Amino acid sequence: MRFIxxxxxxxxxxxxxxxxxxxxxxxxxxSEAGLNLEAxxxxxxxxxxxxxxxRAACNALGEPxxxxxxxxxxxxxxxxxxxxxxxxxxxxxxxxxxxxxLLLKNLEGEKxxxxxxxxxxxxxxxxxxVLTAGGECEGTITLAPRGEGxxxxxxxxxxxxxxxTMAELEGGEKNAVSHRGxxxxxxxxxxxxxxxxK
Ligand code: IMP
Numbered sequence: 001m002r003f004i005x006x007x008x009x010x011x012x013x014x015x016x017x018x019x020x021x022x023x024x025x026x027x028x029x030x031s032e033a034g035l036n037l038e039a040x041x042x043x044x045x046x047x048x049x050x051x052x053x054x055r056a057a058c059n060a061l062g063e064p065x066x067x068x069x070x071x072x073x074x075x076x077x078x079x080x081x082x083x084x085x086x087x088x089x090x091x092x093x094x095x096x097x098x099x100x101x102l103l104l105k106n107l108e109g110e111k112x113x114x115x116x117x118x119x120x121x122x123x124x125x126x127x128x129x130v131l132t133a134g135g136e137c138e139g140t141i142t143l144a145p146r147g148e149g150x151x152x153x154x155x156x157x158x159x160x161x162x163x164x165t166m167a168e169l170e171g172g173e174k175n176a177v178s179h180r181g182x183x184x185x186x187x188x189x190x191x192x193x194x195x196x197x198k
Contacts, residue, residue, distance in 0.1 A: 001025065001026070001064065002026045002027070003027045003065065004058070004061055004064070004066070005017065005027055006030050006039070006053045006056065007029065007053070007067060008030070008038060009086075009151070012068055012070075012151075012180070015174070015175055015180055016066070016184065019181055020184060027066070030057045030065070033063075035057060035060050037056055037057060039056035041069070041083070045083065045120075046070060046083060046118055046119070046120035047069070047120045047122065047132055049069035049083060050068060050120045050122035050132065051132065052067075053122070054122040054124040058124040058125065062126050063126065064123060065123070066122070066187075068120070068180055068183070069120050069122075070117065070119040070180060071085030071086070071118060072085050072103075072116075072117055072118075072152075074103070074107070074115040075114040075115060076107060081099075085099075085152070086152075089102045096152050099153070103153065104144070114140055115139055115141050116136050116139065117139070117153075117157065117166075117178065117180075118134070118136050119134065119182070120132060120133070120134045121133045121183045121187045129194070132190075133190050134183050134186065135186060137159075137177060137182065139157045139159050139160060140160070141157065141158075142156045142157075142158050142165060145165075146165045146167065147164070147167025148167060149168065149169060149174065150166050150174055154167035155167040159177065
């Protein structure tokens with residue numbers, strides 16, 4: 001079965017392709033399938049937004065589509081930026097570096113640096129069926145960015161007992177521990193059950 005990845009985020013697409021191809025699935029991005037689409041994320045939860053994005057691509061192409069909605073939840077900020085992680089700071093922040101700098105500024109002097117990454121994967125099938133799966137990864141926010149890998153908030157997200165940020169991990173290390181890697185593993189199990197029930 002072929003799946004369309006409903007995302008235009010290069011960092012996410014790279015990780016999702018690597019993980020899903022390990023699971024033996026054939027995956028192509030929506031742009032590779034000729035679809036230029038940015039669905040409006042009007043949901044209030046990661047799950048709602050993941051379903052919105054997957055459903056938009058599935059409806060447009062008539063093929064099963066998978067989307068990830070994810071973000072960073074910082075304890076001292078009451079779970080912010082959360083579902084608004086990609087839009088943190090609004091118009092004032094135009095790229096990942098500016099959003100990271102805003103996060104560090106908002107945490108200045110804060111001792112509680114606990115945070116977690118959250119991912120929800122949704123898969124929508126042309127018959128309307130929906131599968132969802134979640135994954136989380138706990139860590140702490142550093143005082144300054146470190147590392148060149150990954151994307152988004154990776155340079156300021158340090159993993160417990162590692163002393164390294166997500167952006168300092170090598171090769172497939174991030175996918176083995178990340179929220180997205182975990183969510184996709186859970187999704188794989190749900191997909192197996194779904195296919196077995198048919
Ligand atoms: P969305 O799912 O398209 O709404 O965007 C999720 C946003 O959360 C990204 O643009 C990043 O800012 C952040 N994010 C999600 N996953 C990761 C990750 O694996 N590393 C770093 N930042 C992430």
